[in-house]
Amino acid sequence: MIHICDVPRYHAISEDELKQMREKHVLLRSFSYEKTPLERGYTDKILTVDLGAKEAVVSDIPAEVKEKFIGGKGYCLRYLWDAVNPSTRWDSPENEIVMSAGPIAGITQYGGTGKTLICTISPLTDIPVDSNVGGFFGPYLKFAGFDALELKGKSETDVIVVIDATTGTITFEEAPLEHFDAHVLCEELTSLYAKDEKDKMNVAVVAAGSAADYCNMGMLNFSFYDPRRGVTRLKQAGRGGIGRVFRDKRIKALVCRIDGVKANLNHVADIGLINKTGVKFHREIANNDIHQNDMRGVGTAYSLRTLADYDIVPTNNFKFGDAPGIDEMTAAVFKKDWLTQGAADGCWYGCSMACAKASDHFLLKTGPYKGQRVCVDGPEYESAAGLGPACGIYNPQEVLEINFYCDTYGLDTISYGTMTAFLMECYERGILNRERTGGLDLSWGNAADDLELMHRMARNEGFGKIAALGIHKQKAYFAEMGWGDLAEMNDFGMEQKGLEYSEYSAKESLAQQGGYGLTNKGPQHDEAWLIFMDQVNNQIPTFEDKAEALYFYPMFRTWFGLMGLCKLPWNDIVPADNALTDDPKMVPEHVENYLNLYYGVTGKRIDTKEMIRQSERVYNFQRIFNIRMGKGLRADDAIPYRSAGPVFEDEYLWREERYDTQLVELAGYTPEQVKSMSLQERMAATRKFREARYQTLIDAVYPKRGWTLNGVPTVEHLRELGMDLPELLEVIEPLLAKEGV
Amino acid sequence: MILNYREYKSWREGLTVRDVIEENTFTWPKLVVKRNGTVIWPEEYGSTVLDETDDLEVIHLLGGG
Numbered sequence: 028m029i030h031i032c033d034v035p036r037y038h039a040i041s042e043d044e045l046k047q048m049r050e051k052h053v054l055l056r057s058f059s060y061e062k063t064p065l066e067r068g069y070t071d072k073i074l075t076v077d078l079g080a081k082e083a084v085v086s087d088i089p090a091e092v093k094e095k096f097i098g099g100k101g102y103c104l105r106y107l108w109d110a111v112n113p114s115t116r117w118d119s120p121e122n123e124i125v126m127s128a129g130p131i132a133g134i135t136q137y138g139g140t141g142k143t144l145i146c147t148i149s150p151l152t153d154i155p156v157d158s159n160v161g162g163f164f165g166p167y168l169k170f171a172g173f174d175a176l177e178l179k180g181k182s183e184t185d186v187i188v189v190i191d192a193t194t195g196t197i198t199f200e201e202a203p204l205e206h207f208d209a210h211v212l213c214e215e216l217t218s219l220y221a222k223d224e225k226d227k228m229n230v231a232v233v234a235a236g237s238a239a240d241y242c243n244m245g246m247l248n249f250s251f252y253d254p255r256r257g258v259t260r261l262k263q264a265g266r267g268g269i270g271r272v273f274r275d276k277r278i279k280a281l282v283c284r285i286d287g288v289k290a291n292l293n294h295v296a297d298i299g300l301i302n303k304t305g306v307k308f309h310r311e312i313a314n315n316d317i318h319q320n321d322m323r324g325v326g327t328a329y330s331l332r333t334l335a336d337y338d339i340v341p342t343n344n345f346k347f348g349d350a351p352g353i354d355e356m357t358a359a360v361f362k363k364d365w366l367t368q369g370a371a372d373g374c375w376y377g378c379s380m381a382c383a384k385a386s387d388h389f390l391l392k393t394g395p396y397k398g399q400r401v402c403v404d405g406p407e408y409e410s411a412a413g414l415g416p417a418c419g420i421y422n423p424q425e426v427l428e429i430n431f432y433c434d435t436y437g438l439d440t441i442s443y444g445t446m447t448a449f450l451m452e453c454y455e456r457g458i459l460n461r462e463r464t465g466g467l468d469l470s471w472g473n474a475a476d477d478l479e480l481m482h483r484m485a486r487n488e489g490f491g492k493i494a495a496l497g498i499h500k501q502k503a504y505f506a507e508m509g510w511g512d513l514a515e516m517n518d519f520g521m522e523q524k525g526l527e528y529s530e531y532s533a534k535e536s537l538a539q540q541g542g543y544g545l546t547n548k549g550p551q552h553d554e555a556w557l558i559f560m561d562q563v564n565n566q567i568p569t570f571e572d573k574a575e576a577l578y579f580y581p582m583f584r585t586w587f588g589l590m591g592l593c594k595l596p597w598n599d600i601v602p603a604d605n606a607l608t609d610d611p612k613m614v615p616e617h618v619e620n621y622l623n624l625y626y627g628v629t630g631k632r633i634d635t636k637e638m639i640r641q642s643e644r645v646y647n648f649q650r651i652f653n654i655r656m657g658k659g660l661r662a663d664d665a666i667p668y669r670s671a672g673p674v675f676e677d678e679y680l681w682r683e684e685r686y687d688t689q690l691v692e693l694a695g696y697t698p699e700q701v702k703s704m705s706l707q708e709r710m711a712a713t714r715k716f717r718e719a720r721y722q723t724l725i726d727a728v729y730p731k732r733g734w735t736l737n738g739v740p741t742v743e744h745l746r747e748l749g750m751d752l753p754e755l756l757e758v759i760e761p762l763l764a765k766e767g768v
Numbered sequence: 769m770i771l772n773y774r775e776y777k778s779w780r781e782g783l784t785v786r787d788v789i790e791e792n793t794f795t796w797p798k799l800v801v802k803r804n805g806t807v808i809w810p811e812e813y814g815s816t817v818l819d820e821t822d823d824l825e826v827i828h829l830l831g832g833g
């Protein structure tokens with residue numbers, strides 16, 4: 028086991044190199060501003076940066092916006108809506124990237140209070156995508172005087188934008204010598220803008236990576252400096268291609284510099300309450316984490332081995348749910364051989380859950396950094412499962428290398444993993460072959476060619492250009508080339524609305540099929556993770572129960588995104604006596620903590636009902652935003668059949684007994700009928716039953732959410748929420764009229 | 769016996785909570801176990817023998833992502 032006290036510090040960049048870089052910087056434009064201090068979690072200011080005009084403007088956030096949209100994702104969506112129109116696409120100059128951290132973000136007394144939310148029109152989905160990320164930037168932006176940042180227009184050359192709160196300046200600069208790959212670029216900019224080693228803690232960088240220039244799944248890295256290791260580390264705003272938009276605007280990086288994090292920069296309403304709530308939480312982590320999930324030991328990858336026991340791991344492109352090689356990459360293996368133990372691995376100050384694990388001085392075997400030793404952040408569960416079992420890879424060293432390159436190149440590990448798994452299945456089925464892939468052997472488990480594919484994506488070369496498209500466009504391309512049948516690829520290509528699935532196999536949980544399919548941004552589990560409640564606990568057996576869960580959880584979880592909170596401290600640790608509460612799965616004590624934090628910061632008392640209402644306003648706004656962009660109706664909530672049931676024969680045979688039994692117990696066939704049916708007939712009957720049941724689920728969920736059966740929020744529902752805004756009514760009224768509502 | 773609101777077909781004389789957890793590969797680290805509504809703590813799993821009429825809940829708490 029590697030302990031942090033045995034890990035040597037990373038080499039700093041030499042003064043000579045930094046000097047050369049600094050000398051080549053060209054100051055294009057500079058603005059001064061007066062820093063607005065935070066009051067009860069808000070500055071009520073937004074910074075708009077126009078990359079084309081090289082302008083920076085500070086504006087007030089109107090009180091009505093604050094009241095209805097709260098902050099974080101709410102602000103991002105509100106400002107994005109105002110910037111775009113129905114024909115805006117990801118690369119239109121008016122498309123914006125909007126970031127906001129939310130009112131609670133930036134406190135340091137409780138775990139998981141440093142998240143930034145980011146929205147843009149996605150190159151994968153053509154609708155708004157939201158992504159949340161740790162690291163320093165969002166909270167520092169608040170400390171620099173801004174509740175939100177809008178990035179609009181396009182620069183003609185690569186620029187960095189520096190927000191320096193210590194001098195009250197915003198500058199546009201060219202920085203030609205700095206690298207593009209995130210692990211190097213973030214280190215370089217941190218060193219360049221910090222006065223000294225200690226000051227590196229005061230610099231936050233946002234950067235994509237070289238592959239984000241070409242790949243629709245390009246993501247953004249947010250830095251946080253690790254003083255113990257002496258290295259700049261990275262967290263990712265992964266989903267939906269925000270990095271691609273960032274690079275399309277020719278932003279090389281954003282830098283925010285402050286003069287230090289202090290205990291009460293949010294100038295909260297009741298610091299005593301926040302301190303008290305924080306102490307209780309930290310004590311709980313110290314006492315219980317090792318007996319529960321061991322987040323401090325292995326991070327979220329703790330669940331990999333155990334999820335295979337429930338058939339939930341997305342093995343071989345979600346074909347199977349167990350994972351034959353999983354014992355080679357269990358949490359114990361990662362802990363023993365790869366992840367440094369004992370480090371304060373929080374991605375924001377004060378997060379004692381410390382799940383941002385790292386593999387230190389990891390020796391790279393491929394690519395442009397071959398032979399170098401680097402700090403690899405993660406892998407988190409999603410990365411480990413998507414880059415590993417989804418592609419038939421079970422070697423932790425290979426998974427870590429793929430994870431590292433995804434991060435530094437600026438590729439979303441989830442989309443990359445799911446997309447590569449799709450390509451591997453295409454290879455298995457003869458849709459692809461060596462000739463079509465430019466010599467790559469994309470057989471299951473071939474990590475070497477998986478990595479080579481990624482290096483080609485970063486170089487925009489050969490088949491790497493096809494991989495860069497993402498599954499949705501690949502399917503159309505393969506069909507157009509006559510290589511594969513579109514209907515068949517639609518069945519096993521794990522994307523919906525254009526976004527690749529995150530890494531849970533939902534075949535045995537109808538509620539989770541909805542948890543993926545009935546999301547706003549596309550199939551990401553952050554709205555609703557219901558597999559256990561449904562498949563294992565059987566707590567939501569009826570359509571009505573599932574619909575209630577698919578109403579409540581997305582609203583509850585949206586609230587984290589309004590506040591700038593990390594979801595993990597809600598339920599990846601629970602109080603020792605949680606089992607004795609009325610509703611253990613909700614972790615009532617933690618919900619109470621969140622209400623106290625909200626009150627402690629803003630001075631406003633809310634209850635859980637109001638918490639849900641705050642979210643519901645933004646959730647419905649996002650749904651209507653999707654409709655406005657042309658993709659928010661029932662037809663768009665359809666899911667690939669692979670998500671609901673077995674597409675191919677070997678997939679059915681893998682759990683033949685289960686599927687046969689379900690035909691009897693759930694679908695109404697007699698045992699004799701099932702016995703007399705051929706494999707194809709049983710598969711067809713299973714499909715018919717499962718597809719029908721998904722439609723029944725939708726019929727139950729939409730009315731619960733206050734939507735019509737076509738998925739359109741009703742005027743009455745908006746009125747109840749106080750969201751009957753004219754711009755929303757303008758979008759929905761013609762559709763409601765068509766439905767006769 | 770009922771397990772998670774479904775009939776548990778493998779009930780037998782002497783069956784313990786630990787047996788149920790092992791037979792069903794309930795390896796998730798955060799379980800809440802209740803027999804007839806009363807919490808059974810992990811140290812009691814092996815010694816809690818289940819009756820044919822028991823209503824057992826093995827609730828997996830959420831986690832991840």
Ligand code: SF4
Pocket residue numbers: 138139140141161372373374375378379380381382383593594595596
């Ligand atoms: S729980 Fe993990 S991801 Fe969440 S804030 Fe803490 S360290 Fe970051």
